[in-house]
Amino acid sequence: MSSKRKVVVIGAGPAGYVCGIRLAQLGNDVTVVEKQYWGGTCLNVGCIPSKALIAAGSLLDKIRHADAMGITTKGVDLDIHKLVEWKQGVVGKLTSGVSGLLKQNGAKVVNGAAKIVDKNTVKVSGGSDGDVTLQCDDIVIATGSEVINIPGFTCDEKDVWSSTGALSPTEIPGHLLVIGGGYIGLELGMMYRKLGSEVTILEGTPGALPGQERDCVKVIERSMKKMGIKLITETFAQGWEAKGKKKIVTAKTKKGEEKIECDQILSTVGRKPYSADLGLENVGLTVTKQGFLEVDKQMRTKVPNIYAVGDIAGQPMLAHKGSHEGLVAAAVISGKNEEYDARCVPAVIFTSPEMSSVGLTEEQCKEKGLNYKTGQFPFAASGRAMSLMETDGFVKIIGDAETDEVLGVHMVGPEVTELIAEAALAIEMGATVEDIARTIHAHPTLPEAMMEAAEAVHGMVVHIYQKPKK
Template sequence: MVVGDFANEVDVLVVGGGPGGYVAAIRAAQLGRKVTLVDKGELGGVCLNRGCIPSKALISAADWVQQLKDAARMGIRVNGDITVDLPELMKWKDGVVKKLTGGVATLLKGNKVDVIKGEAYFSGPDTVRIATEKDSQTYQFKDCIIATGSRPAELPSLPFDGKRILSSTEILSLQEIPKRLLVVGGGYIGLELGTAYRKLGSEVTILEGTDSLLPGVDPSLVRMVTRRLKKLGVTVVTGAMVQGGESSDDEVKVTAQVKGEEKTFAADVVLVAVGRKPNTDELGLEQVGIQKDERGFIKVDKQLRTSVPHIYAIGDVAGGALLAHKASYEGKVAAEVIAGKPSEVDVRAMPFVIFSDPEIAYTGLTEKEAKEKGYDPVVSRFSFQANGRALTMDAADGFAQVVADKESKQILGVQIVGPEASTLISEAVLAIEMGANAEDLSLSVHAHPTLPESLMEAAEGVLGHAIHMVKR
């Protein structure tokens, strides 16, 4: 602190206004603490502004286009070509984002959270320097929550240029549908956005370095998505290790080693989606002694405390699954710990959702993981082909699968690939968190005709008396 610079005293300082930070700020305020939130960007963070929400808006619009194309199967015919006004679509998407970010600002104001637009840099174990457009001031805090999120990882051999080689941020703001889109990375981000642009009219090729799309996801779920990509006309190249690329005025050429052979792929736009990096390198954490792991994520305990006990870290910067809902959950835990409550991270069933076509969602243990943990699992799978609602939606590809302990019939995990899997998984999460067994799920009356009946049927399959599938 320089001579003559008097620190502004704050109670709880939250650094970052994304789904972790703003939730932590509101929860801390609800518990009686005086909260100040600082964010250098837009309230809502990456999720609301450059991630979850705008990408799902784009995906929903693309699904509408595809449904119109497929409607002929129902006797509905669209005369003439289907045209997409991308600038208008982006304008609509931005309106959705603006509405939600405005809602966050209203919630923070309503909970009397002071908001500062600026960039925070730790100058000591209980002080930060906040630089705004006007000045730079020192703030002294009692407790602090770091929630600065993450950013797209860059390939050294294929750096972003913001014009033809894009991150997931720029691809969400295009004003023209690229004729040829090359996606580097077959994880959930590349798959979701690649599929959306294919439905909007792009020729799409996905390059993935491993042997399969969506590395780490149950192969039986991935197979359904891979089959659908083939029907949509998406080219998928696995075992493709990108070596570099050259950008010109009218195209990009990317070279990759594909199973020992060098190949070149040309495109109008390249989306590089190879993971994310934590925003921990420009905070001055070394001034505080906060420990990070080898990848730059902040180390925390079950109460989200860092190596400096009165400083907490939540969301993407704290590692683990990089999920907005995980960040929000952790934000509540950290706020409650600061308020003196005995809260800690205790999750039995974290939901994972991929907005592919069809959607993928899973939680709890897979059959393999259950065996590794010493269970004797029984697996029951119910196909959406036998679900009346899925058939009436013309969306019967996929299945709901329940993994349970053979002796106790306790539900250990659920995997779903199919229509509205993102919504269906919530019932599974609740069942696992409450320690439900297959009988609890099967005896709960499910409305007909609805998609959740598939979970009920799969649970009945665990018990050996499913009505709408033949016992194997």
């Protein structure tokens, strides 16, 4: 393999642009093609704008409850147009930075829709750069994912929002009906509740956040109830009709058909990999039933010089996992002996309280027949959490009962989307529970809960009473 490769990266989301930058840093001739969003869904209409609005909702909620600290406020108003403008400013800074970073590192950028002609040729059309034919040694497919539309609820971003429409409102709906109780539905539903909407969430499974650690989910469900959010489980939206300015949604529930009146519908039933019109058939590539391209540990498809990274390369469909895959593919293309061998991928959910998870759940440990032990520490016993008036939740650590190796860490509570990094590092490096317990954590801080949970695994926690294990 020559030291310098000519590479075309299709897609400039977190997987594609990271791959493009690293390829350029390693001395390759790189062209990154993007047809719509520099920075992808995440930076433009996903992770970044949603977290900006969620932060605004949380700040507004804190202001409303500040009287417990002796802080009384009057006349607090929300200017939704200014909020959206601020959010868009955050997005603009980041997205303009993506194309800038690519160029600064020596990568070329091309606007338009890419189509693979053969394993060494990509045609780009319909963009501001006109029709372009690119010859290359390697192709990296990083096309991301798109919204799933369910029958009767096509997202037109007017009557029926996807997350895209929900992140650019012109007004706060009186009653928001959310279809889907996964992390996107809960994040946005709780955000709108804090901004003033009445919120109803329909979920097809028996509980919110299917697939997540149930002990953590129970805390989220209690919080939703406390906030006044109505969660209706084992329920499926069938269709809707307009009634003046209102919308009447027909839902199939455990008790039969139900009509729910609302002002706005938000559909958050999931996303699917984007592979339409890519020309995959021209190189003999086909996607799985779930829409993914199969890849090996070096991110290669069955065509040796064509790679796939990010959402199209399989679960979990998370930005940080895609970025890591992009780095792996760039290294492999550059002749380095690299492969995707991450032991764990952290998941973060910006609900209220926040939730995060990495490694195995208890259910997965049981399925694998592992001998494990757990330790848990509540934020109600954390001095720092008390000072923040955010004491709901806990840190839970799962350790191997024989080797003491950390198998999984699950958290729900204040700032746990930040705290999970320590847990991910522990699992990635093969740390033991004792390693965490022996690490001196600064006081008073939230991460102390991680140290205390580790001590709890061994029955030696200090700041709560732990009944001796028999």
